Amino acid sequence: MRIDIQRKSFGGSDVLGRLRLDIRRGQRIAVLGPSGVGKSTLLRIIAGLDRDFPGSVGGDERLSVVFQEPTLLPWRRALDNITIPTGCDLALASDLLKRVGLQDQLDRFPRQMSLGQQRRLSLARAFAARPDILLMDEPFASLDPDTATRMIDLTGDLLDHSGAGLILVTHEAREPVRLAARPLLLRGDPATLHEDGQTI
Amino acid sequence: MRIDIQRKSFGGSDVLGRLRLDIRRGQRIAVLGPSGVGKSTLLRIIAGLDRDFPGSVGGDERLSVVFQEPTLLPWRRALDNITIPTGCDLALASDLLKRVGLQDQLDRFPRQMSLGQQRRLSLARAFAARPDILLMDEPFASLDPDTATRMIDLTGDLLDHSGAGLILVTHEAREPVRLAARPLLLRGDPATLHEDGQTI
Amino acid sequence: GGPGRAQDQSLPEITVGALQNGTVTWELQTIMDQGLDRDNGFRLRVLPLAGNPATQIAMNGGEVDSIVSDWLWVAQNRARGADFTFLPYSTAVGGLVVPADSDIAGPDDLDGGRIGIAGGPVDKSWLILRAWYRQQSGADLADVTEQVFGAPPVIQNAAETGQVDAAVNFWHYLARMKAGGMREVIDVAQAAGDLGLDPSTPLLGYVLRDSWIEDKPELARGLARASRQAKDMLAQDDALWDRLRPIMDAANDAEFAALRAGWRAGIPPAGPVDAANAQAMFAVMAELGGEELTGGLSRLPDGVFWSGD
């Protein structure tokens, strides 16, 4: 898919400047940058949740998103929180829940889970949608190091198997390395993407 | 203050086992442990938000809490989100907002801020309450490394100045070190506190 | 229904919408009980309703062939294009009553008092009372007293509990109130007489449609005859009243007797209504009632009163 943003502003002040980005199945990109620079805004634009900007986002790839907050349906149990939004079958949903370490929590409502557990649930949901391109907004934050490593490896595995593309927003330098993702830096005001010090 | 928990269970299954803990002004404790072990549950009990357990939590220290999620009043602007819950004056509130790097956002509503900015707002709010003991649940998660470092140092400074105690829940080994907090490990099922491999 | 009603199925039906516990039901019940409808070539069906507004809606909606209302209502609707006409049913009017122990002995004592009125500011009894009072004393009763308007039972209660000093109510409420010990200070029929109006002018009547009468003249005449026969029987035969007693809702013998007497007193004279008398009465009421009462009419339209043939 092709992203071409001329700028993105909130209430008059520009947050994002000119941005162009191509991404296909199999490609992996990591977006790094300081807090408040516009990473989530960019991801929302790519996901098609924000269309209020000059520019275009094109492509017919199937996307799925791990939001910066878990964003679960509080009134549905863990298993349903996977099957309902993604429409996947029960077998896949419980397999994924097992792989993110929630095999004992299938029947819990979100507020009966710890935040880290909710995070992993939202991770499993994104995988269950079988995306062509996976968009992740700091998916491994607030997980303990062991769990985080397991989740990163799981993500890598699943991407290897499905051949899906990845856009990962993160603060941790080790995550792009472990996932073999091309690290891009979002910085400036308005923010633009940089690779190895070069604006792209 | 003195915490004496015999156990804490949700719907029949024990999450926390026997726990005893003393904390006074000037003392700093860090609680580490895997996701879902019961760290937030412990913190909620200490903060007096969960009283449904056998045991006691005593002491008349003034507490303040940084929740694992920002937990702001969505309908109040940043500045009001500090002054209203804590009752502090405007000067202190804007000074703190400046120190957490939100000097440009005083008039924003929470949903117009990035998650990292909301986090810092909630941090400033906890400081504004001038606590005797500060309870923090992963306060530096989902901040970029630079910002995180600045926030950690700010926390240390403020604690040094006010002489307040600290209970910090975190996943990162470097945070207790930088804050000179005594690291305790929460683990097991039901979970208990361990120090240097010893149950306490 | 009485014996033999089963064979009546072949007879044409007349539907009358009536208050289930109203005084009209007494006459309608007698017509059915005595087979007067069958004798006059129709079958009477009563659509029981719970309020006067309901009967008026039913009539305007074309759901019933007839209801009972006053000729003012007929005139107003006729002026607006409805082809309603009026067949006399009763001359009963109200009066002004005060509690038994009241200091009010006559109309002169009303000055400065509170009067409860059931029919609203354009109630016919109230307007005639005002005209009469003006004739007597030169002052308007509406100016020298305070009025409280309300639903008939609310007014009855207000009078009985002393919230108002005097009350004007519909005749059957008055009958009960008087049976309960209240005292009549002014009789509206008499006041009308003093004003030179004919007290035998019927105010209430069956409302019929011109078009319906044209279609089924023999049915309309049958209804008129049956009504008259029922009135004649009820005027004389106490036994008929004993049969009606269960639906009359009389609390005691005194109330029962008062209701019976009141109803009998209201039986209009046979024969067509004298339009001139009605016109005179209308003029008196229109002067005080204004637009609200007349609905913009300056005089009664032609054809308000059905001659009966």
Add this chain to the structure above:
Amino acid sequence: MPGILSLVAMLVLWVVVARISDDPRTMPGPEAVAMRLWQITVTGELWFHAGMTLFRVLASFALAMAVGVALGLWMGRSRTADQWLNPGLVIALNVPALVIIVLAYIWIGLNEVAAILAVALNKIPVVTVMLREGTRALRPDLDDMATAFRMSRAARLRHVVMPQLAPHVAAAARAGISLIWKIVLVVEFLGRSNGVGFKIHLLFSSFDVAGVLAWALAFVAVMLAIDIVVLRPWEARLSRWRRDED
């Protein structure tokens, strides 16, 4: 238990007030009312009239909720729809019940359809308003989630929107069924020959306070039963996710 106790307390209060006022005509005690209730029960009158009224209440309730929820959702989600329909809504909200009922009877006829339609027309704008306010408060993050995962319209409505609207629907249902029954009373008064409203107005015009209370309480009991048997359990089921335990 507290529910029953509080009913008993109210009953005692009633007895005391009736004793003190000592005027059985305007303030009949519970015994008098109970006797009337017993009478209409054994004669079977109660079942017939209450049945007719209940039928009208349920029919117009179903109609009003269906239309009102749909309209409210639409107006809450779409600014355009809201701007276009709002004047009509405010007018519909404020046209007196009496006017709607009379016009329905005159234009449609004195029949059950007109009655039920008149009641529903009175109630629809109220449901619409309540649902519109609720819809405006929907969580945008869950909306985004549904969009991102391309949830179907039906799934979205059922799993994302409706659970958030449940408190508003519950409020609309509870306030609504009672409003409806009040309007049914007027409808029955103005143009039906049976039903609780018909009876109450008849008894009122003969100033039979005990009788009016007997009929009113009989139907209140029906509504109380509906509340306890249908609405409460439904709400409890819907709010399970708020509880701590699993």
Add this chain to the structure above:
Amino acid sequence: MPGILSLVAMLVLWVVVARISDDPRTMPGPEAVAMRLWQITVTGELWFHAGMTLFRVLASFALAMAVGVALGLWMGRSRTADQWLNPGLVIALNVPALVIIVLAYIWIGLNEVAAILAVALNKIPVVTVMLREGTRALRPDLDDMATAFRMSRAARLRHVVMPQLAPHVAAAARAGISLIWKIVLVVEFLGRSNGVGFKIHLLFSSFDVAGVLAWALAFVAVMLAIDIVVLRPWEARLSRWRRDED
């Protein structure tokens, strides 16, 4: 603009229907109604009666909202209060307006206090129910926050609870003021000597549909004005925080 356009569209529809039905008695066109409206305006009648009605509406509205919101909050927050008060609430909700009004007039007297109290009593349970359902849906995390920071009761109510209840209060206010005005009509019908309800019933009893519509629409216009001038801006101000821009 769409608002005005839609009003125009309704007007056109009315003209067309009136033309087609061609029965000015039961279906008067807007011209006829406008003429009546003009008449009552120039004679000054409108201002007096509409003023009286508006006074009654506002007085009972204020009373009903204050009591209803307080009760609803209490019942929503405390399980005990809810269990004790619920039967009373369901009964109050379902006692027919007529019964309450008549009893108020009988027990208190035929005066303004009885009228306003009767209306408020009819409305309070509805507000209570709406607020109770809203209170049950309050966010527990913000509650915890308030507890943790030991916010005072007043601050908590004002800054944590009320903003969450705003949509419910708005719905209750909007549905409420219209319900109130409907009940005021009945109250005026049964025992007042002025007000729009008094006039409407007077005209209705002479079956003057154009007159009834003129009065009804005059007051609907008042309500529409209140909606546009008071309620809408208030709501807009309250929901600023939902918007994207700053």
